Amino acid sequence: MFEFPKRVLAFHAHPDDTESFCSGTLALLKEKGYEIIVATMTAGGMGGINSTECQTIVTRKKEAAAAAKVLGAEYCCFDQRDGFVFDSEDLRHNAVELIRDIKPGIIMTHLPSDYHSDHRTTAAVAEIGAMLSTLPNLITKSAPLEITPLLYHTTPLSLTNPVGGLPYPTPTFYVDITSVIDKKMEMLSKHETQIDLMRVMHKMDNFFEEMKKNNVELAHMAGGKAQYAEAFWQHLGGGFQKDDLIQRELKDFIIYPKSETEK
Numbered sequence: 022m023f024e025f026p027k028r029v030l031a032f033h034a035h036p037d038d039t040e041s042f043c044s045g046t047l048a049l050l051k052e053k054g055y056e057i058i059v060a061t062m063t064a065g066g067m068g069g070i071n072s073t074e075c076q077t078i079v080t081r082k083k084e085a086a087a088a089a090k091v092l093g094a095e096y097c098c099f100d101q102r103d104g105f106v107f108d109s110e111d112l113r114h115n116a117v118e119l120i121r122d123i124k125p126g127i128i129m130t131h132l133p134s135d136y137h138s139d140h141r142t143t144a145a146v147a148e149i150g151a152m153l154s155t156l157p158n159l160i161t162k163s164a165p166l167e168i169t170p171l172l173y174h175t176t177p178l179s180l181t182n183p184v185g186g187l188p189y190p191t192p193t194f195y196v197d198i199t200s201v202i203d204k205k206m207e208m209l210s211k212h213e214t215q216i217d218l219m220r221v222m223h224k225m226d227n228f229f230e231e232m233k234k235n236n237v238e239l240a241h242m243a244g245g246k247a248q249y250a251e252a253f254w255q256h257l258g259g260g261f262q263k264d265d266l267i268q269r270e271l272k273d274f275i276i277y278p279k280s281e282t283e284k
């Protein structure tokens with residue numbers, strides 16, 4: 022079996038997305054010796070209250086870098102405009118360039134059916150970027166990869182589909198993140214700008230506690246075996262490898278949906 026590099030690229034649209042949706046699992050993979058790189062499509066310039074877009078970009082990049090540091094991860098930004106992420110030839114090319122440079126064994130990104138337009142575009146670019154990364158006819162500074170990285174999708178903020186309905190396709194698996202919830206909360210706490218924004222935009226009194234509640238809800242959906250959980254959908258469509266690498270690496274923390282274990 023091909024040995025995938027022990028490197029994860031968490032590729033999401035905005036600062037705080039990685040922390041919200043998969044940082045517990047990243048912390049567990051870090052403990053297993055994985056190198057983590059956090060990339061965001063934008064610096065989240067619209068995510069400011071009493072702060073201009075430019076000021077917000079500067080602040081949120083610092084917050085994102087500080088959160089990545091908690092995990093011992095690198096942080097980079099594609100500098101797209103928040104709310105205006107459009108799929109384009111340049112963006113795909115840059116995504117391939119990054120993927121070939123990093124050489125990840127695993128890429129995590131949003132669900133293709135996420136609630137946020139920027140998230141959906143980022144998912145599409147990450148998916149095609151992964152697929153193109155092995156193809157020699159696409160010339161970039163770095164050489165093509167030997168094998169397409171494994172692709173996993175993370176949870177949408179509301180745990181619903183774009184119009185608010187349930188259900189999503191059943192997650193491939195849940196990860197018990199109870200042992201690393203404090204690290205996840207520490208990472209989230211670096212995004213101070215989001216406390217006020219979420220209070221105004223989503224009427225969340227405490228953004229960080231709401232994120233924690235999502236992990237409790239996911240643990241409940243996973244059957245109540247964990248206190249806090251994250252959920253993942255492995256991308257098993259055409260062109261992608263079927264290796265269940267995360268599931269094997271984190272086997273002591275994986276909870277499969279009931280329908281799967283009952284088969």
Ligand SMILES: [Zn+2]
Pocket residue numbers: 034035038137140
């Ligand atoms: Zn986002």
